[in-house]
Amino acid sequence: MKSHKCIANGFILGLSISLTSxxxxxxNDPTDSPMWDYLKTKYIPNQSYQFDQxxxxxxxxxxxxxxxxxxxxxATAIPNVEKILVLADISPFQKVLEFTPGKFTPQxxxxxxxxxxxxxxxxxxxxxxxxxxxxxxIDASGGGCSAPSIGLAxxxxxxxxxxxxxxxxxxxxxxxxxxxxxxxxxxxxxTGLADSIPAFFIEQLHIDNQQGNTIARxxxxxxxxxxxxxxxxxxxxxxxxxxxxxxxxxxxFTRQVKP
Amino acid sequence: MNxxxxxxxxxxxxxxxxxxxxxxxxxxxxxxxxAKDTYVVVGKSESFSSANGGNIANTGFVVTAxxxxxxxxxxxxxxxxxxxxxxxxITDQPIQLVLNSHLHPDHFLGNGAFSDAPVHSSLKTIQQxxxxxxxxxxxxxDLVGDWMRDTQVHMPTPIATGQIYSDQxxxxxxxxLEGHSTSDLMLYDRHTGVLFAGDLVFFNRAPTTPHxxxxxxxxxxxxxxxxQPRIIVPGxxxxxxxxxxxxxxxxxxxxxxxxxxxxxxxxxxxHEVKQLQAPFxxxxxxxxELERSLIHLYRDIEIQHxx
Ligand SMILES: [Zn+2]
Numbered sequence: 001m002k003s004h005k006c007i008a009n010g011f012i013l014g015l016s017i018s019l020t021s022x023x024x025x026x027x028n029d030p031t032d033s034p035m036w037d038y039l040k041t042k043y044i045p046n047q048s049y050q051f052d053q054x055x056x057x058x059x060x061x062x063x064x065x066x067x068x069x070x071x072x073x074x075a076t077a078i079p080n081v082e083k084i085l086v087l088a089d090i091s092p093f094q095k096v097l098e099f100t101p102g103k104f105t106p107q108x109x110x111x112x113x114x115x116x117x118x119x120x121x122x123x124x125x126x127x128x129x130x131x132x133x134x135x136x137x138i139d140a141s142g143g144g145c146s147a148p149s150i151g152l153a154x155x156x157x158x159x160x161x162x163x164x165x166x167x168x169x170x171x172x173x174x175x176x177x178x179x180x181x182x183x184x185x186x187x188x189x190x191t192g193l194a195d196s197i198p199a200f201f202i203e204q205l206h207i208d209n210q211q212g213n214t215i216a217r218x219x220x221x222x223x224x225x226x227x228x229x230x231x232x233x234x235x236x237x238x239x240x241x242x243x244x245x246x247x248x249x250x251x252x253f254t255r256q257v258k259p
Numbered sequence: 260m261n262x263x264x265x266x267x268x269x270x271x272x273x274x275x276x277x278x279x280x281x282x283x284x285x286x287x288x289x290x291x292x293x294a295k296d297t298y299v300v301v302g303k304s305e306s307f308s309s310a311n312g313g314n315i316a317n318t319g320f321v322v323t324a325x326x327x328x329x330x331x332x333x334x335x336x337x338x339x340x341x342x343x344x345x346x347x348x349i350t351d352q353p354i355q356l357v358l359n360s361h362l363h364p365d366h367f368l369g370n371g372a373f374s375d376a377p378v379h380s381s382l383k384t385i386q387q388x389x390x391x392x393x394x395x396x397x398x399x400x401d402l403v404g405d406w407m408r409d410t411q412v413h414m415p416t417p418i419a420t421g422q423i424y425s426d427q428x429x430x431x432x433x434x435x436l437e438g439h440s441t442s443d444l445m446l447y448d449r450h451t452g453v454l455f456a457g458d459l460v461f462f463n464r465a466p467t468t469p470h471x472x473x474x475x476x477x478x479x480x481x482x483x484x485x486x487q488p489r490i491i492v493p494g495x496x497x498x499x500x501x502x503x504x505x506x507x508x509x510x511x512x513x514x515x516x517x518x519x520x521x522x523x524x525x526x527x528x529x530h531e532v533k534q535l536q537a538p539f540x541x542x543x544x545x546x547x548e549l550e551r552s553l554i555h556l557y558r559d560i561e562i563q564h565x566x
Contacts, residue, residue: 165566
């Protein structure tokens, strides 16, 4: 386990100390993943991109529970972000989610499923049309001594499908000057890969303000964990917002969040 | 070798390089006498690795006039076999009874070396092993490699709690509590005052929580406090005189519960909480186990702090 720790730490260290080399476009994959060429051809064909270490992708030291791997992405150092596309290099479903932050800051936390060790990409598109790529690694070999979700799965989840919990957390000394919105929805997020269980997952979330204008959007894909919890951040004040979820079966779930 | 390739094949590399260090997979087990007829084989205060072969938990035994009562059998068949050899160097008494404290693989996968003796655990542990036993064994194989060769889940049979042995030197009972897992069996010798506490107690090694219910665990520790054992043999870490190991485990659980609750109330996410430091100077693997515990426990607490 120690060696994995070293790899991960070295990687994070690398992120923080090599800010100098950013001005010129860097197209060398810092993770040396064998999948990068495929990924860029498939998801950003013929578009200009650069690896950008200003984008922070936080991953755990190892995947203690491969169905719940917490990821935090922070692209606030990139000006004029249009959207963030999150990809997993080695996964039956490479697209994880797509976040259009709108009035929120370009950063989010969520959990995802992994099949095996993989790089995770935060592909950040700026309004000028350039992709900035941040990377992180997940080592799926760790854990051991654990079968976390066994016996914990609630057999009665259908009764709670679409139940939403949410809360604004005002800026404090720990969360910084931004207001934080955390929410949770009960949904199985079935990928369709397990025997005889069809794909069943949240596809869309849009967040509307009191005037009914959409101020942020999220598109979710199969790898987002069961019963997703997500954290978003926003400058300025907290306000009454409405979360609109929609799954691939056409179910809609709505919830207002007050300051 | 690039970082990505290393993360994929790191385990293979480790098991190749460590197998030579392992010297024919010798765990180099040593028994430490803690009281009359009472011995502990102390595991390493580490996490699973191909260097330690999974030898991270304690096993122990009491040599009685009727035979040896063994508490836990270690992480692999090789460990169990080497433990049996070690016991044979200390006494000619046969193995009378083998106990498994709980479902975790570092405590019961040596059972195969004692298949000619009665091997027992609580009924709840058996029921859990029927569901997850094979997965736990496979998981450990992935982590420590060839040390596990030929190791299989050897199912214990149920045993009632209460007194299991008594003579003029020993008065031994089994006590079933819960909290570290849903069934934690302890062995207590009222005569010598030695309590084999299983994983309800850790000492100078951060407690693990993959199947833990923290409030129940703290209740179990208060039961241990009532017993007032003279010596506590923790599941991980050195045996201690008096109650200090129990107290340290309790203090850690209080810290963990408060930290997770406070963090959820502040709206923190995983990668913020994992930076927090448990204030226990001598405790090994604090950051590692905190990160694991966040996966086991924090998500539910986070959700409870939403409306
Ligand atoms: Zn345990």
